Amino acid sequence: MQKSNARIQVLLQNYFNNLNTETENEELWSHIITSHNDQELMQLFPDAFSDEMDVPENALDATKKQTILNYIYNHHLLQASHQPKTLRLLPKLAAIAAAVALIISGVWFYAGNPVANRNSKIANQNDIKPGKNTATITLPGGSSVQLSDAKSGVVIDASKITYSDGSTLEGDTSSPGLLNGMTTITTPRGGTYQVVLPDGTKVFLNADSKLEFPGKFLGGERRVKLTGEAYFVVVHNSKMPFKVESTGQTVEDIGTEFNINAYADEHSTKTTLVEGSAKVNEVILKPNQQSSLNGTGIKVENVDTELFIAWKNNQFVFEQDDIRYIMRMISRWYNVEIVYLGELPVTTFSGSVSRFANVSEVLRPLESTGQVKFKIEGTKILVSR
Known part of the structure; x- marks a missing residue:
């Protein structure tokens, strides 16, 4: 046993410093998954830390040791995923040692005493596939065209609509004057699409969203209306400012890339500003700032913009978010109903996962924390503790 413990200790030390080979990580994993004594494993942690990690004496209480063990388990589980983009609990950490440092310093968030769920299996009768490129465009006269899910976007000008690759839409969308009036592009739950407006501004629409715009911008401004979520890359024109109306606010471009999340739920x-400058009602935003508008007014804070535009890059990213917020994102993208059963976890979760993954691959790392359980029934996801 002592020889075995010494070997595990070496593997742990190399693991914490990212020095193990793939084979050695598998050997460590085999020790962990076959062990029937978590306490014995956790006793090896302090001596496994290198001097460079600078772990204070007595810094590890039982809860933090258990969290580190959970992290090792989850990290292995996620690395084993066959998805093109690897699931990660901490997307910005370059080394496992940094994750351990977060746990030791208390920056790792959890509730109570987390217990690794080593047999995590999402109970399901059928898995649910991710959303896709799909949208409907409604013309001023009221006629609608279902946009191809084999295409990613459309280009609008004053006389016609084409797909972004230059191909034509089915139906009559090229008659002169056809777009004189307001046109609407709508994505359903489980859908996303891109649109290039008549001025060249590019808009990425998230699921369950709607954008209303004129076929031709006239007068002293370019005004559109948004419901849901969209990312805007605006072609700046100081003589004709670009304005986006959404719930309770108007965002005015001052040479800008920004994201607006205006979901009713x-x-x-x-409003998250990525580049340039923007005015939200009467408040000026600078890059890496976000305004939050509710019934009490507008609050502005500095943020990591990557967290809020990850959807545009086909990623879910959550950082210290509660389960209800996470499940709202999942509900919109997978077009599922969320049903909560009993008491919910009060812990927060951090991580990232590809939006191309089936829903079980999104839920599995959450369930593996031991804080929440899921069951898939048709188009419903049951959530319990």
Whole structure:
């Protein structure tokens, strides 16, 4: 046993410093998954830390040791995923040692005493596939065209609509004057699409969203209306400012890339500025700032913009988010109903996962924390503790 413990200790030390080979990580994993004594394993942690990690004496209580063991388990589980983009609990950490440092310093968030769920299996009768490119465009006269899910976007000008690759739409969308009036592009739950407006501004629409715009911008401004969520890359024109109306606010471009989240089921309307400058009602935003509008007014704070535009890059990213917020994102993208059973975890979760993954691959790392359980029934996801 002592020889075995010494070997595990070496593997742990190399693991914490990212020095193990793939074979050695598998050997460590085999020791962990076959062990029937978590306490014995956790006793090896302090001596496994290198001097460079600078772990203070007596810094590890039982809960933090258990969290580190959970992290090792989860990290292995996620690395074993066959998805093109690897699931990660901490997407910005370059080394496992940094994750351990977070746990030791208390920056790792959890509730109570987390217990690794080593047999995590999402109970399901059928898995649910992710969303896709799909949208409907409604013309001023009221006629609608279902856009191809084999295409990613459309280009609008004053006389015609084409797909972004230059191909034509089915139906009559090229008659002169056809777009004189307001046109609407709508994505369903489980859908996303891109649109290039007549001025060249590019808009990425998230699921369950709607954008209303004129076929031709006239007068002293370019005004559109958004419901849901969209990312805007605006072609700046100081003589004709670009304005986006959404719930309770108007965002004015001053040479800008920004994201607006205006879903009705969220607690506030959030505008996140990536580049340039923008005015939200009367408040000026600078890059890496976000405004939150609710019934009490507008609050502005500095944020990591990557967290809020990850959806545009086909990723879910959550950082210290509660389960209800996470499940709202999942509900919109997978077009599923969320049913909560009993008391919910009060812990927060951090991580990232590809939006191309089936829903079980999104739920599995959450369930593996031991804080929440899921069951898939048709188009419903049951959530319990």
